[in-house]
Amino acid sequence: MDEKYFPEQIENKWQQQWAEAGVFEAKENDPREKFYALEMLPYPSGFLHMGHVRNYSIGDALAWFKRLQGLNVLHPIGWDSFGQPAEQAAIKRGVNPREWTETNIAHMRGQLQRLGISYDWSREIAAHRPDYYKWDQWFFLKMLERGLAYKKNSQVNWCPKEETVLSNEQSSGGICWRCGTQVEKRDLEQWFLRITNYAEQLVADIRQIEAGWPEKVLKRQRDWVGRSEGAFIDFQIKDSDKKIRVFTTRIDTIYGATAIVMSAEHPLLDEILEGSTLKADIDAFATKVAQERAARVDEAEEEKEGLNTGVLAINPFSGETLPVWVANYVLMEYGTGAVMSVPGHDERDFEFAQKYSLPIRQVIAPVSHDQIQAEPVPTTAGDASAEMRHSFTDYGVLINSGEWGGKLSEVAVKEMADYAKAHGFGEAAVTYRIRDWGVSRQRFWGAPVPVIYCSNCGTVPVPYEQLPVVLPPTAAFTGTGESPLAGVPEFVNTTCPNCDAPARRDTDTMDTFVDSSWYFFRYVDARNENAPFNPELTRQWTPVDQYIGGDSHAVMHLIYTRFWTKFMRDLGLVDFDEPVKRLLTQGMVTNLVEGTDEWKAMSKSLGNGVDPDEMIAAFGADATRLFVLFAAPVENELRWSESGIEGAVRFLRRVYTMVWRWHERLSNGSREAGASEFSADARALRRKTHQTIAKITSDFEHLHLNTSVAALMELFNQLSDFNGDPAQASESDVFAVREALEALVIMLAPFAPHIAEEMWQGLGHAGGLLTDARRWPDADPELARREELEIPIQVNGKLRSRVIAPPGVSEDELRESALADERVRALIDGREVVKVIVVPERLVNVVIR
C-alpha cells in the first residue's frame, strides 16, 4: 500500500482485480447457503443519478456483508431497456432507439463499474434484446393458452402527449404517470391480462410477506386490489323484464333505499330508456358528466348531480317502487355501476338526497347502552329528512325493516344475502377495484405481441418455435398514435401459421411492466435459450431474499410481479406464491433548489442534480457510497450535502493513515495473543471491538446502515485514543490493535470496499477479502462485557450522582452504595426515604418525601 490515500488509484486497481478474479460471480454448485440480493433494475436513460447510487449502495453493502458472512450471494443487474424515452428520442431527434439504448447502457455500465458495485456481470440482461423479450412473448402465449390474455374493445386511458395507451395504474388520478398530461378516453382493441383472476390471492397472500414488507406498501396494494365484501341485488324494473343489478356492502339497509342511482355510462340505460321522452336529456347529462370528469383539473370532488330517469324499480325485499336516477357520483368502473341509494345510512346518498329532496329513512338504530342517542329514532317508516343531519353509517340494529326488524346489522348482512339468493334476486358477493391489466401499447420500442391475424383462421398465436417475433431495425416514427410497426410492411405482412395464407401481425407492443415482472428470475439462468429459466435453478436461488428500490413502484411493478409469480407457479415454473421475502423502499435523494430553501428530489428540470461521476472524481467511489449510507436511515429522505461527503473522505483517510502506521508491525508480528496480560487500555479497546462487531452484525439485520457507520467511527476513535508508537508496542497491545484494525477493515468493506481491500492487503493478507471462508468477525460476549458499571443515582427521578459497581452487583449492594453516596446523603438528610428503586446493573432511584 502507498503511504497516501489515492482513491482513484485504489479503486481502479481493485475493480480490475475483482473483474479478473470473477469474485462476484455466483456459482450454482456451491454448497453454502444462498442469498439473493436484488435492486430494481434501472431504465437506461443514459446517466446514473444519485437515487441509483443510493439504491445500489444499500444493496451492495448487504451483498458484501452476506458474502463476508460466508454466504453464496447472487447480486445481479440488468436494464429495463424498453420504453418511451428511447422512442421519444427517435421521434424528436431521429436517432435509432436501439443504438440510443445500447449507447446509454454502455455508459451507465461504466458508471456502475466505477462505483464498484459488486454485480455479477455475467448475468446481465437487457429487456430490449430478442433473447430476453422472446420470453415475454413466450409468457404471453402461455397466458393466451390459459385464457389469461384476451382482447377486447374497450375504453382505454390515452395520453395525447405520449400518443399511447396507459394502464389504469399509469393514469391514476386522470393524469399520465410519466408526463402529467390529462388522460383521455379512447375506444381501442386492446390486449388484457386477467390479473383479476388473481385478485383474491393478491390480497390473501399478503400474510406470507407481511413480516418482510413495509406496511405502507402492503396497504397500498390492498387498496389497489380493493377487495370488498357485500352482495349483488337485482332490482326489477317496473313493467319490464329488465333488471338493474346493484352492489352493496350494506344490504341490511335495503329498507332504507329511496332510489336506484346508476352511472351515466351504464350500458343498460339505453335499453330502459327506449322510447322515453327523457332519453335525450339523459344522453346530454351523460355527455356532460364525461366532459366534466375529463376536464377535472383540481383534486376536489365534484358536486353531486343527477337526473331522474322517470323509470321505476322494485325493491325485492319490500316490494316498494323506487325512482331510478342517473348521477355523476356513481362510477361505472366500480361494482356494477349502479347503487341503491340509502340516504339515511350513506354520506353520499344523504348529500344527494338532500340536494334533490329525496326521502330519507332511518332503518338502522345505534346499539347503545348508556349513551344518549344523537339522532331521534322514528318509530314509523316515514320520512326522517327533517330530523337527520347526517347519515348514520355504523352498524346497528334494524328498524323499519319488516320482518328483519330487530336483527343486528352483522346478522342481517349475511341472512339477507342468503335470502336474496334463495329467492333468485341476488347473492353475497366480493368485488374488487382492480381491473384487468391492459398491456397493448401503440409503440415501436417494446416486445411485439406474438399474434397473427388471418382472414381464414382469425386470431392465431405465433407458434412457440417461431419466437421471438423480432422488432424490425427501424420504423417511421411519426408520432401519429398508430403503432409505428404498422408502417413496416416487412414486419406486418406474414403468412398464417395455420393455413399459409397471407396474414398480418399484431402491431402493438407490450407494456414494459411485462419485462420487469419476471426479470429477476431470468438472472438465475440468463443465457438459457430453451426456456425463460431452468426451474431447478430458480429453486436454488429464488425467492429473492431482499429487494430494494424506490416506493414509487409500490403498486404497479410490485403488484404485477406478484401476479406474474403466481402465474409462473401455476405453470409449474416456481413452487412458491411470493417472489420477494423482504422489501426495502429507500427514501429519495434530495437537494436544495437553487434560490430557495426547498429540498426536492434531484432532477434535471430543477437544476439541483448531482452527477455521481463528478463525486467519484472528486472524492472517490468509496467516500461517495459511505456518505450516502451514513447520512440518513435508508428509508428516510437523504439531503445531499457536499460537506458531508468531505467528512466521509476524512474518515477514510484517517483510517487509511492508521493502517499505514501499523501495517508493518502488524503484518510481521505474532498473531497469537501471547502470555502477557492485556493492559486496561488494551482490554478497553478489545471491549469496544467486540461491542462494535455485535452492533454492526445486528444492525445489518434491519439495514440500519447509518448507525453501523457511526459504530465504525466510534471504534476508530477509540483506536486513535489508544494508538501509541507501533515500534514500541507490547505484544499484547499489538494483538489488541490488530484485532481492532482488522475488524474495522473487514466491517468497512460493505460501505467502502475498495479501500477495505487495499488496507486488508496492507495488513499482510493475500488473496483479497472474498474467499470461500467466512471472514466476518464474531463478537465474543465475554470480551464485550464491561468491567465496571457506572450506575446513575437519581433522587426523586433527577440525576444526582453516580457510583461505580462491578457487573453482577446485587440489588442490595447497589442500594447500599447509593444511600452511602455523599451527594445523595446530603439530599436525603432530614427527609423520609419512601422507597428505593433499583434497576439491576442500570440505575437507582431514591424516592424521598
Add this chain to the structure above:
RNA sequence: GCGAAAGUGGCGGAAUUGGCAGACGCGCCAGACUUAGGAUCUGGUACCGAAAGGUGUGGGGGUUCGAGUCCCCCCUUUCGCACCA
C-alpha cells in the same frame, strides 16, 4: 375530507423491554502547526445562568418512583387515497 407516518441542538441524525437525552457526523468556536489555510491535528459545542443550579425531545393534560418512548386532546409537516357503494 379520509387514512398512515413523523415532529429530538444551527443541520443530518443516535437512544433494547419506559431507566444517564443528544452517540456518530456536518457546521461553528478556540488553539497548534503553518508564508497561507477552505489542508491537518488538539480541545470545546442543547438552552438559561457568573456560579450554585435550573430548563429541555411540537403544545397541553395523564399514567409511573421514573416518559423522547405508554394513554388522551390539540397543532404542524410529509406521504398515500380521493365519491370504491
